[in-house]
Amino acid sequence: MKKITCIAVSALVLILFLSSYSYQKTVSSNKPDKNKENYSDILVQSPMTVSNNDLFPVNGKHQYLRLRMAKGKYYEDWNPGAYQGTLLEGYFIIELADEFGNTIAKTDLSTIYKERLIFNSSFEFQFDDYNDDGDLDFTIGQYTSNNGRDYKLFTLREDGKIEVLPIRDYSSLFISKATGYYxxxxxxxxxxxxxxxxxxxIKGKNSEDVYKWNGKEFVKD
Incomplete structure (x- = not known):
């Protein structure tokens, strides 16, 4: 009889122990993992760069000229169309930085463009000097139609500021034959x-226009 009682007590103790262990394991598994951070769907911690240009091969300076989205949205659209793919849409700045990433100058493009800009790929600025003043000039384009894009003409001043090079009667140039999309x-x-x-x-074919710098602005020749 004593033997049966001992066996029963031992079995009861074992059941209580296993029940307690199972409860502790369940509670532990329901606790949040302190090693995992709470994120929103996508966390953006800095302006997003769409164009990063090393100026050393261009003018010998250890500087970078960057086009960055300061405010806007990132999204994807895989429907066939002009903006198919991953998109950055919003308001952009152009930033000149030294080789260590320190900002030298910053230009807010929302003072130049009244509408939001859209880019669906990274790209590099294509530099030249179009008015023979020694400053670097470059264009930024936006989609207009399947026949071409509108490009604004900019210049990088010695102090790092970006300015629009004026073109009489035109705020931008519609170009069909281009060496780069943006x-x-x-x-x-x-x-x-x-x-x-x-x-x-109107003509149903490509045409050409010539522009010449007169010291203050480009004029259609």
């Missing part, structure tokens, strides 16, 4: 003159 070189005729090629809907 930045293109212009075809130079001489040190202060360039031409562009664009599709003329």
């Amino acid at each position: 930045s293109t070189k212009l075809t130079k005729i001489d040190n202060v003159t360039f031409n562009i090629e664009y599709y003329d809907n």
